[in-house]
Amino acid sequence: MNADTAAETPMVRFENVSKCYGSLKVLDHLNLDVANGEKVAIIGPSGSGKTTVLRMLMTLEEIDDGVIYVNGGPLTHMPSGDALVRANRTHQRRMRANIGMVFQHFNLFPHMSALKNCMEAPVTVLGMRKDDARERAVELLDMVGLSDKLEHYPSQLSGGQKQRVAIARALAMRPKVMLFDEVTSALDPELVGEVLHVIRDLGKEHDLTMLMVTHQMGFAKAFADRVCFFYEGKIAEQGSPEQLLNDPQNDRTKQFLSAVLEAS
The missing domain is CATH 3.40.50.300 (P-loop containing nucleotide triphosphate hydrolases)
Known part of the structure; x- marks a missing residue:
């Protein structure tokens, strides 16, 4: 081609x-x-x-x-x-x-922090090193305005914040x-x-x-x-x-x- x-x-x-x-x-x-x-x-x-x-x-x-x-x-x-x-x-x-997808109802892992939600797939699916996945997740959560919510769990976030975590999580897979x-x-x-x-x-x-x-x-x-x-x-x-x-x-x-x- x-x-x-x-x-x-x-x-x-x-x-x-x-x-x-x-x-x-x-x-x-x-x-x-x-x-x-x-x-x-x-x-x-x-x-x-x-x-x-x-x-x-x-x-x-x-x-x-x-x-x-x-x-x-x-x-x-x-x-x-x-x-x-x-x-x-x-x-x-x-x-x-x-392909990455963001759904109506967030679909975040409730037992994981915002940071871990964004790290999970790159580590388990892409085989990314945890340090690299963490660096990427921190960068993306900062990009969506949630740098102060890294360790917050979904139950501690508003709906808009959950959706922004979901966007960062999808982007983590590049x-x-x-x-x-x-x-x-x-x-x-x-x-x-x-x-x-x-x-x-x-x-x-x-x-x-x-x-x-x-x-x-x-x-x-x-x-x-x-x-x-x-x-x-x-x-x-x-x-x-x-x-x-x-x-x-x-x-x-x-x-x-x-x-x-x-x-x-």
Whole structure:
């Protein structure tokens, strides 16, 4: 692969990806390319397939059809001769090392301090030396404004602080892609800003590819290079934040944004 080809290869590619739960089609032949370093906000009504996109990238859900690629290689499949076959767990784990995810409900280890939460995976999964993992964890917790909370346990932290620890923990694995699934939905309104501030700074200072499912339209506008509106398992409309949020063309997009703005 030459330098020009590498530059053109999407960091994330969904190629005709479908997913059903029984008779319910959650994703319907989805095609989506996300460029290296691109920030994409995913919006849409409940059940439109938004979170399923992130869960598939984390291999928490299996696809029914199509192929997902990450960093130029297949995630859901692996080469076998001249063909692609379904990936085994070893292949998926190796490819998934490129990806970090921050969930709605933090998922921190309750018996570990903020520092230990950020050290655990680099030591056990990457085989990093404890001293190096500690140095990296301290640096990341400082970056998210928690240098004074290193030894605090999750029960001693506010919701916003827990979410910032979760962001630092995901970054500790040095991912190329970061996924955010409604990361402010479980927070009190006054804590939302501190988490969004950290994510916005990440987008400015780090060459990360980022996908965020959100109902925060104002943040999507400030954060994203592109907004994708999902409806019935497909991208019904996509464009720049200014275009899609201010002048949507699709009737269903207009209905959704009107309902969200009325509720806010």
